[in-house]
Amino acid sequence: MTLVFGQFWPFPVTSYTLKEPVPTSVLTKVPVFGTMGYLGEGALRALYSCLYPRASTAIAFLKENGRRVMDEITMTAQPRSVTGKKVRSLRRAGLIPVVIYGGTLETAIPAQVEERELLNTLHEAGTAQLITINVDGRQLPSLTREVQRDVVTHRIIHVDFQSVRLDRTVEAEIPVRLVGHSPLIEDELAILTHGVDSVEVEALPRDLVGRLTVDLGLLKEVGDVITVADIPVPPGITILTDPDVVVATAQPRPTEEMLEEAEEEAEGKPEIVSEEAEEAEEDDEEE
Secondary structure, three states: OEEEEOOOOOOOOEEEEOOOOOOHHHHOOOOOEOOOOEEOHHHHHHHHHHHOOOOOOHHHHHHHHOOEEEOOEEEEEEEOOOOHHHHHHHHHOOEEEEEEEOOOOOOOEEEEEEHHHHHHHHHHHOOOOOEEEEEOOEEEEEEEEEEEEOOOOOOEEEEEEEEOOOOOOEEEEEEEEEEOOOHHHHOOOEEEEEOOOEEEEEEOHHHOOOOEEEEHHHOOOOOOEEEHHHOOOOOOEEEOOOOOOEEEEEEEOOOHHHHHHHHHHHHHOOOOOOHHHHHHHHHHHHO
16 A cells, blocks of 8 residues: 655655555544645654554654655656747747756757646756656656746746766755744744755755755754754765755844944944046036
């Protein structure tokens, strides 16, 4: 039996295959969310407590009885013969030009994808998860490498995909999301300042995840810092970013004295006047 868990820390949508069947009497006690049978963390723990009431954590249950397999993300593309400025006609027809290169490909493959399917795929895969592109009878495991957008409308106008070999590690950039709560921040005893919002990683393509998360609860006192070293990492992924790089900080809130000092300092600074402004003032005086 396969269960699919949505947004279970620290992984995105993930499925686990159980080695033994789950009795119907147990499943009826577990809240299921969504039409796809996704289970949230609370549902996971409920299921776990029904099956193994003596064990301490849901993670131990999964390690003993399941295996983590990422849901495969697929996208269909069609070979493209239209190039250059003529691709505008494709966009008007709801098709987005893409190119697939690298991996086992000897030459790049120009292709086109329906805009809605492309948007859904990029939303699901993010910038790091593996995408299997079905094009011209071939299945190409690929990663998103560059997304070009219109500078005015921000609509996607072109995407580069890199085909990869599944047996070789690749480097990718994975977003980092702050989750959880920090009473220090919520009680307005400190100000949350953000650092980097993504990290460079190395992993086999199938081990890549859509995002990494780090708990804001690590910020317990004013001045506490969350660094890259604090980010929990799934098996198979190595973070290449410097572990001392800051992800978030609990900065002290400015006091009234600090604000007054800053205001006085600003008032005490001499006014900076450009040469053009000085010349204009001199001309006015002469007139």
